[in-house]
Amino acid sequence: MPAGSAVTVAAHSVSRWFGSVVAVADVSVAIGPGVTALLGPNGAGKTTLVRMLCGLVRPSAGRALVDGRDPRRDVAAAAMIGYVGEPAGLLEPLTARQFVRSAGVLHGLAEPGAAAERALAAVDLDPSDPRPLRAYSKGMRQRATIAQALVHQPAVLVLDEPLTGLDPAQRHRLAGLFRQLGDDGRTVLVSSHVLAEVEPLADRLVVLLGGRVVAEGELAAIRALMDDRTHRLRVATDAPAALAAALVRTGQAEGVRLIGDNALEVETGEIAAFRAGIASVAASENARLREVVPLDDDLESVFRYAIERGRGAQGGAW
Amino acid sequence: MSGGVRAIAAVWWLVGRTQLSRARLVALAAGGVVLVALTWAVAASGGDAEPVLNRVGVDLLVPLLTLVVAASALGDLDADGSLVYLWLRPVPRWQLAVGALGAVGTIAVPAVMVPIALAALVAGLGAVSGAVTAATGAATALAYGAVFLAAGLWLERALLWGLLYVLVWEGPVSAASDPRR
Numbered sequence: 001m002p003a004g005s006a007v008t009v010a011a012h013s014v015s016r017w018f019g020s021v022v023a024v025a026d027v028s029v030a031i032g033p034g035v036t037a038l039l040g041p042n043g044a045g046k047t048t049l050v051r052m053l054c055g056l057v058r059p060s061a062g063r064a065l066v067d068g069r070d071p072r073r074d075v076a077a078a079a080m081i082g083y084v085g086e087p088a089g090l091l092e093p094l095t096a097r098q099f100v101r102s103a104g105v106l107h108g109l110a111e112p113g114a115a116a117e118r119a120l121a122a123v124d125l126d127p128s129d130p131r132p133l134r135a136y137s138k139g140m141r142q143r144a145t146i147a148q149a150l151v152h153q154p155a156v157l158v159l160d161e162p163l164t165g166l167d168p169a170q171r172h173r174l175a176g177l178f179r180q181l182g183d184d185g186r187t188v189l190v191s192s193h194v195l196a197e198v199e200p201l202a203d204r205l206v207v208l209l210g211g212r213v214v215a216e217g218e219l220a221a222i223r224a225l226m227d228d229r230t231h232r233l234r235v236a237t238d239a240p241a242a243l244a245a246a247l248v249r250t251g252q253a254e255g256v257r258l259i260g261d262n263a264l265e266v267e268t269g270e271i272a273a274f275r276a277g278i279a280s281v282a283a284s285e286n287a288r289l290r291e292v293v294p295l296d297d298d299l300e301s302v303f304r305y306a307i308e309r310g311r312g313a314q315g316g317a318w
Numbered sequence: 319m320s321g322g323v324r325a326i327a328a329v330w331w332l333v334g335r336t337q338l339s340r341a342r343l344v345a346l347a348a349g350g351v352v353l354v355a356l357t358w359a360v361a362a363s364g365g366d367a368e369p370v371l372n373r374v375g376v377d378l379l380v381p382l383l384t385l386v387v388a389a390s391a392l393g394d395l396d397a398d399g400s401l402v403y404l405w406l407r408p409v410p411r412w413q414l415a416v417g418a419l420g421a422v423g424t425i426a427v428p429a430v431m432v433p434i435a436l437a438a439l440v441a442g443l444g445a446v447s448g449a450v451t452a453a454t455g456a457a458t459a460l461a462y463g464a465v466f467l468a469a470g471l472w473l474e475r476a477l478l479w480g481l482l483y484v485l486v487w488e489g490p491v492s493a494a495s496d497p498r499r
C-alpha cells in the first residue's frame with residue numbers, strides 16, 4: 001500500500017457522559033502518524049474515546065477532529081478513516097469478499113472488487129472463499145473486519161481491540177501489518193487492555209483510566225516519568241553473595257535478595273547510577289557479571305505505574 | 319452509475335441481505351396466509367369480506383408486516399454494532415436512509431401486496447378494486463417503513479413500541495374513531 005499522508009486525529013477537551021455516568025472526561029490528545037496505543041483497563045473509556053475520534057459518538061463537550069475536520073459532519077474526514085470495532089455480526093451472511101467489496105463501493109472506489117482482493121490478501125484471507133463470514137473462525141472474521149478497514153487505504157486506521165480472539169501467529173502477522181502501516185506514515189490508533197498485544201507495535205502511548213488520560217507520550221518518556229520509583233533487576237553472577245553485599249555497602253542497591261547460587265534480585269531507586277556503577281562494583285569483588293535484566297521495565301510496568309499514579313491523583317494523593 | 323446511486327445500491331443490498339432471515343420470511347408469509355384464510359372464511363360463509371380485507375389487511379397487516387422488517391433494518395444493525403460499517407463511510411446520511419428504505423420496501427411491499435391481492439381475489443372484489451387496495455397497501459407499507467426505520471434507530475425496543483402503536487392505535491382507537499362506523 002502506498003504511504004499515507006500525515007493526518008492528525010485530535011481530541012480537544014472532549015467529554016462524553018451517558019446520563020450520570022461520565023465515560024470520558026476532558027480529554028485532550030493529538031495522535032499523529034505512526035502507531036499509538038490507547039491503553040486502559042475495561043471501562044476506562046477507550047471505546048467511547050475512539051468512537052468520538054471517528055465521529056461515531058457525539059462528544060457531550062469539546063471537539064474531536066480528523067485532519068482538522070469534524071468527522072460527524074464532513075464526509076471527507078470520514079473517507080480518511082478505516083475503523084475496526086466489534087465484529088459485524090449481522091453482516092455475517094456475506095462472504096468476506098462481499099463484505100470488504102461493499103466497503104470499497106461505499107468509499108467510492110473505482111475498482112472495489114480488486115481493492116477488496118488486495119485488502120483480504122493483506123490479512124491472509126482467500127478472496128475466492130465462498131463461505132459466509134458466519135462459517136469463519138473468530139480470528140478469520142476479525143481479519144475480514146480489518147480488511148474492510150484497509151480496503152480504501154486510509155490515512156487513519158482506528159482499531160478497537162483488533163487482536164482479540166486471534167491466535168499468536170495471526171496476532172504476530174497483523175501486528176507486523178499495523179507496524180508497517182505506521183511506518184508508511186499512516187496514523188494508526190490501537191486500543192487495547194492487553195498490554196502484550198500492543199507492546200511490539202506502539203511508538204507512543206496514551207493511558208486512559210476512569211475516562212481521563214493518566215499518561216501520554218513516547219514509551220521512553222513515560223519511562224522517564226518513572227525514575228522516582230524503585231526499579232527491580234535480576235543480576236546473574238558467579239559470586240552473588242559478595243556482589244550483593246558490595247552493592248548494599250556502596251549504596252547502589254536499596255535491597256538485595258539472593259536467587260539460588262548464581263543470581264540476585266536488586267532494588268534500586270537510582271537506576272542510572274546503578275547501570276553506570278554495577279560493572280565496577282562487580283570488578284572490585286572479582287564477580288563475573290553474566291546478565292543484568294530489568295524485571296519491571298516493560299509496558300506492563302508502565303501501565304501499572306500510570307494507573308497507580310492516576311488513582312493517586314483521582315484520590316487526591318498527589 | 320454515479321457514486322451516489324452505487325452507494326444507495328450497496329446499502330440497499332447490505333441491509334436487505336441482513337433482513338432475509340428464515341424466521342422473518344416465515345413471519346411475513348404467515349401474516350399473509352392468515353389474511354387470505356380469514357378473507358376466504360368470511361367469503362365462503364356468505365359474509366362481506368371487504369371489511370375484513372380493509373380492517374385486517376390494510377389497517378393491521380400492512381403496519382405489522384412492515385414493522386417486522388423496518389424496525390430491525392437499521393435498529394438491529396445498530397444494536398449489534400454492525401451499523402458502524404455503514405455509518406462510518408463517506409456517504410451522505412440521506413443516501414444511507416434511501417438505501418435502507420429501499421431494502422425495507424423490497425421486502426415489505428411484496429409481503430403485503432401479494433396477500434392483499436390474493437385476499438381481494440378471494441373476497442370477490444373486481445380487478446381494479448383489488449389492484450387499488452393492493453397499491454394502497456404498498457404505499458402505506460412504504461410510509462410505515464420510513465417511520466419504523468427511524469424508530470428502529472432512535473428507540474430501544476422499537477418492535478415493542480411499534481406493536482403497541484399498531485395494536486392499540488391502528489386497531490381499537492382508529493376503528494372507534496372511524497366515521498364510517
